[in-house]
Amino acid sequence: MDKNNERECNEDLIRERRKCNFNIEELTNIVDGGKARTARRREIQRLLINDPEFLDEIPQDYMSHEDRYSNELRKSAHLMQKLADQESGHDIHQDIGALTGILKDGNPLMVHLSMFIPAILGQANSEQQEKWLGRSLRNEIIGTYAQTELGHGTFVRGLETRATYDPTVEEFVLHTPTITATKWWPGGLGKTCNYCVVMAQLYTQGRCYGPHPFIVQLRDEETHRSLPGITLGEIGPRLGLNSNDNGFLKFENHRIPRTNMLMKHSQVLKDGTYVKPLHNKLSYGTMMLVRVGIVGACSRSLQYAVTIATRYSAVRHQSEIVPGQPEPQILDYQTQQYKVIPQIASVFALIFSARSLSKIQSSVTAKLKDGNTDLLPELHSLSSGLKALSSSDASWGVEVCRLACGGHGYLASSNLPRTYTGTTCAITYEGENTVLLLQVARYLIKSYRSIGKETGASSVSYLADQTSLASSSSSFSNKALVQAFKLSALSLVAEAEARLQKLCDMGQEFYHAWNYCSVLLLKCAEAHTRYYICEKYEQTVDSLKASEGVKNVLQSLCRLYLIYHITLTHGDFLKCGALTPRNIAVLEGEMCDLLAVLRPQAVSIVDAFDIPDELLGSTLGCWDGNVYQRLYDEALKSPLNKTDVPDAYYKYLLPLMKSSL
Ligand SMILES: CCCCCCCC/C=C\CCCCCCCCCCCCC/C=C/C(=O)SCCNC(=O)CCNC(=O)[C@H](O)C(C)(C)COP(=O)(O)OP(=O)(O)OC[C@H]1O[C@@H](n2cnc3c(N)ncnc32)[C@H](O)[C@@H]1OP(=O)(O)O
Numbered sequence: 001m002d003k004n005n006e007r008e009c010n011e012d013l014i015r016e017r018r019k020c021n022f023n024i025e026e027l028t029n030i031v032d033g034g035k036a037r038t039a040r041r042r043e044i045q046r047l048l049i050n051d052p053e054f055l056d057e058i059p060q061d062y063m064s065h066e067d068r069y070s071n072e073l074r075k076s077a078h079l080m081q082k083l084a085d086q087e088s089g090h091d092i093h094q095d096i097g098a099l100t101g102i103l104k105d106g107n108p109l110m111v112h113l114s115m116f117i118p119a120i121l122g123q124a125n126s127e128q129q130e131k132w133l134g135r136s137l138r139n140e141i142i143g144t145y146a147q148t149e150l151g152h153g154t155f156v157r158g159l160e161t162r163a164t165y166d167p168t169v170e171e172f173v174l175h176t177p178t179i180t181a182t183k184w185w186p187g188g189l190g191k192t193c194n195y196c197v198v199m200a201q202l203y204t205q206g207r208c209y210g211p212h213p214f215i216v217q218l219r220d221e222e223t224h225r226s227l228p229g230i231t232l233g234e235i236g237p238r239l240g241l242n243s244n245d246n247g248f249l250k251f252e253n254h255r256i257p258r259t260n261m262l263m264k265h266s267q268v269l270k271d272g273t274y275v276k277p278l279h280n281k282l283s284y285g286t287m288m289l290v291r292v293g294i295v296g297a298c299s300r301s302l303q304y305a306v307t308i309a310t311r312y313s314a315v316r317h318q319s320e321i322v323p324g325q326p327e328p329q330i331l332d333y334q335t336q337q338y339k340v341i342p343q344i345a346s347v348f349a350l351i352f353s354a355r356s357l358s359k360i361q362s363s364v365t366a367k368l369k370d371g372n373t374d375l376l377p378e379l380h381s382l383s384s385g386l387k388a389l390s391s392s393d394a395s396w397g398v399e400v401c402r403l404a405c406g407g408h409g410y411l412a413s414s415n416l417p418r419t420y421t422g423t424t425c426a427i428t429y430e431g432e433n434t435v436l437l438l439q440v441a442r443y444l445i446k447s448y449r450s451i452g453k454e455t456g457a458s459s460v461s462y463l464a465d466q467t468s469l470a471s472s473s474s475s476f477s478n479k480a481l482v483q484a485f486k487l488s489a490l491s492l493v494a495e496a497e498a499r500l501q502k503l504c505d506m507g508q509e510f511y512h513a514w515n516y517c518s519v520l521l522l523k524c525a526e527a528h529t530r531y532y533i534c535e536k537y538e539q540t541v542d543s544l545k546a547s548e549g550v551k552n553v554l555q556s557l558c559r560l561y562l563i564y565h566i567t568l569t570h571g572d573f574l575k576c577g578a579l580t581p582r583n584i585a586v587l588e589g590e591m592c593d594l595l596a597v598l599r600p601q602a603v604s605i606v607d608a609f610d611i612p613d614e615l616l617g618s619t620l621g622c623w624d625g626n627v628y629q630r631l632y633d634e635a636l637k638s639p640l641n642k643t644d645v646p647d648a649y650y651k652y653l654l655p656l657m658k659s660s661l
C-alpha cells in the first residue's frame with residue numbers, strides 16, 4: 001500500500017490524517033527506541049513482507065490441526081533460515097518486535113528462541129555453552145523449556161520429576177514417578193524439539209536439593225524418533241496458539257551424563273558432592289528473563305489491537321449524535337473514545353516501563369557476573385509485577401478494542417480474536433499473575449518491615465517516606481498525580497502490614513494470616529506496580545527531548561493514563577486521603593477533556609506504530625480503511641462458499657425437513 005497515495009484511501013481516514021499536529025516519524029522513533037532501531041525494524045519487515053514463503057495458501061482458520069502446525073513450522077524454519085542468512089550484527093533480542101505478526105497463533109520454535117537458548121546462556125557453564133550454544137543458535141538442535149507438570153505449574157518446589165545422581169557411572173537418572181509428574185505444556189515439545197532443558201528435583205548422596213536444570217536429548221538427531229525411555233506427545237487444542245505443538249513428556253529411568261546438569265550456578269561433583277549456588281533462586285533465572293521480555297511483547301499486542309480499533313472507529317459510521325444529521329464516525333462518541341484512547345495511552349506506559357525494567361535487568365546481570373546478588377529480589381519483584389500488570393492490562397485492552405469494533409471485531413478476519421488469545425496466555429504462563437503479584441506483596445511487606453535498613457532497592461525506597469501519608473497535595477500536575485499513586489500504594493502496604501500483624505498478635509500463624517489478607521496484598525502489589533509504571537511514564541515524557549508537537553501528544557497521553565487509572569481505583573485514593581471526592585470529580589471532567597483533545601490525533605498516533613498491513617493482518621485495521629470490501633472478500637474464502645448447497649444439507653437437513661411429511 002502506497003501511503004502517499006490518498007486516492008486509494010477511505011475519505012474519513014484522509015481527513016483524520018490531515019488533522020495531525022505532530023511529526024509521526026519522530027513518534028515512531030520514540031516507539032522503536034531510536035532512529036536506528038526504526039530503520040532496522042523496517043529493513044527486517046520489508047524482508048519478510050516481500051517474501052511469498054510467508055503467505056498462507058488458505059486462511060489458517062480453515063486449516064486442520066496438523067496443517068496449521070505444519071504450515072507454521074514451514075514459515076518458522078524459513079524465518080530462522082532468513083535471519084541466519086542476514087549479515088553480521090543480528091541480535092534477535094533487539095529484533096523480536098519486528099517479527100510480531102509474521103508468524104500467527106504461536107509458533108513451534110518460539111520457546112527454542114525465547115527460553116531454551118536463554119536457559120543455556122544463563123544456566124550453562126562455559127564448557128557446556130561451548131557444546132550446546134552454537135549448535136542451538138545455528139538450529140542444529142531445537143529445544144524447549146520443560147518445567148511445568150500435570151500436577152504442578154506454579155509451585156516449582158513441588159515438581160516431581162527426579163534427577164537422581166549415580167556416582168558409579170557419573171550419570172543422572174531422570175524419572176517420572178507418577179502421572180502428575182508428566183511434563184505438560186512446553187511449547188514445541190510435542191513434535192518439534194529434539195532437546196530440552198528439564199527442571200527436575202536433584203537427588204544426590206541421598207538428599208534432595210530442589211529443582212535444577214538439566215539438558216536432555218529427546219529425539220534421535222538423524223531419525224527424529226523419540227529415544228528409548230522417553231514418551232513424547234502433543235497436548236491437544238487450546239484457546240489459542242494452536243500452531244504450536246505444546247507437549248507432554250515422561251521419563252522411564254532415562255540416563256544422562258553428569259555433565260548434562262546445567263552447572264553455571266550449582267554443581268554436582270563426580271563423587272556426588274553438591275556445590276550450592278550464590279543465591280538459591282538463580283536456577284529460576286530463565287523465567288525472570290522471559291518475564292522482562294513479556295512486558296515489551298504485551299505492548300506490541302496492544303499496539304496491534306489499538307491500531308485496528310482506532311482506524312475502524314474512524315471509518316465506521318453508526319446511529320446519530322444530532323437527531324436527523326448524518327451518522328457520525330463512531331470515534332466521535334465519547335464512550336468510544338473512552339474505550340480506545342486510554343488503550344493508546346497504555347501502549348506508551350508499557351513501552352517506557354519495559355525499557356526501564358530492561359535497564360535494571362542489565363545492571364543486575366552485570367553485578368551477578370561479579371558475584372553480587374543483592375539486587376536479585378528487587379529484579380524478581382519488579383519483573384513479576386510488571387509481567388503481571390502488562391499482561392492483564394494488554395489482555396483487557398485488546399478485549400476492549402475487540403468490543404469497540406462491534407460484531408466485526410468477533411470475526412477472525414479482524415485479527416482481534418487471535419490477538420486476544422495470543423495475549424491472554426501471558427496472564428498464565430511464565431508465572432500465573434496472582435501468584436506473581438503475591439511475590440511482589442511478599443517483597444513489599446518485607447521491605448516495609450525493614451524500613452531504616454539500607455537495601456539499595458530503589459523501587460521500594462518510598463515505603464520509608466511516612467511523612468507523605470499525612471500530606472495530600474492540592475496541585476494537579478502530572479508529578480502531583482504520581483505522588484498520589486505513591487501515597488495510595490504506601491497506604492495500602494501499611495494497611496496490609498497492620499492487618500497481618502494484628503492477626504499474628506491474635507495468635508494466628510503468619511502463613512494463615514497471609515492467606516487471610518491475600519486479597520488486600522494483591523491490591524498492594526498492583527498499586528505498587530502501577531505507581532512504578534506511572535512514575536516511569538511521567539519521568540520519561542518529562543525528560544524527553546522532542547519537538548513541541550510530539551511532546552504535547554505524549555504529555556496528554558501520560559496525563560490521560562494517570563487520571564484513567566485514578567478513576568478506576570478511586571476508592572484507594574479517597575481512603576488514604578491522597579485525593580478528595582471533589583478532586584476526583586474534577587479529574588473525571590478533565591479526563592473527558594483529554595479524550596476530546598486526543599480524538600483528532602488518534603489515527604495519526606496509531607499510524608506512528610507503523611505496523612504494515614501484511615503484519616497487522618486485519619480486515620478492519622488496514623491503512624486505507626477499505627473495510628467493507630475486505631470483509632466481503634474474506635468471507636468468500638470460506639470453504640462453505642465453494643458450493644451453493646453443501647453436502648451436509650443432503651445428509652442431515654433434508655432428512656429432517658422431510659421427516660414430518
Ligand atoms: C521463529 C520464532 C520467532 C520468535 C522470536 C522469539 C525471539 C526471542 C528472543 C529473546 C527472548 C527474550 C524474551 C522475549 C519474550 C517475549 C515473548 C514471550 C514468549 C514466551 C513463551 C513462554 C512460554 C511459557 C513458558 C513457561 O510458562 S515456563 C514455566 C514458568 N513457570 C513459572 O513461572 C512458575 C511460577 N512459579 C515460580 O516462579 C515460583 O515457584 C514462585 C511462585 C516464585 C515461588 O517459588 P518458591 O521457590 O516456592 O519460593 P518462595 O518460597 O515463595 O520464596 C522464597 C524466596 O525466593 C524468592 N524468589 C522466588 N523466585 C525468585 C527469583 N526468580 N529470583 C529471586 N528471588 C526469588 C522469593 O521472593 C522469596 O524471597 P524471601 O524469602 O526473601 O521472601
Ligand SMILES: Cc1cc2nc3c(=O)[nH]c(=O)nc-3n(C[C@H](O)[C@H](O)[C@H](O)COP(=O)(O)OP(=O)(O)OC[C@H]3O[C@@H](n4cnc5c(N)ncnc54)[C@H](O)[C@@H]3O)c2cc1C
Pocket residue numbers: 111144145146147148151152153154155184185186187241246425428429430431432434435438
Ligand atoms: C500457552 C501456554 C504455554 C506454556 N508454555 C510452557 C512452557 O513452554 N514450559 C513450561 O514449563 N510451562 C509452560 N506453560 C505452563 C505455565 O507456566 C503454567 O500453566 C503456569 O505457570 C501456571 O501454573 P498452573 O497451570 O499449574 O496453574 P495453577 O498454579 O494450578 O493455578 C490455578 C489457580 O490457582 C491459583 N494459585 C496457585 N497457587 C497459588 C498461590 N500460592 N496463592 C494463591 N493462588 C494460587 C492461581 O492463581 C490460579 O488461579 C505454558 C502455559 C500456557 C497456558
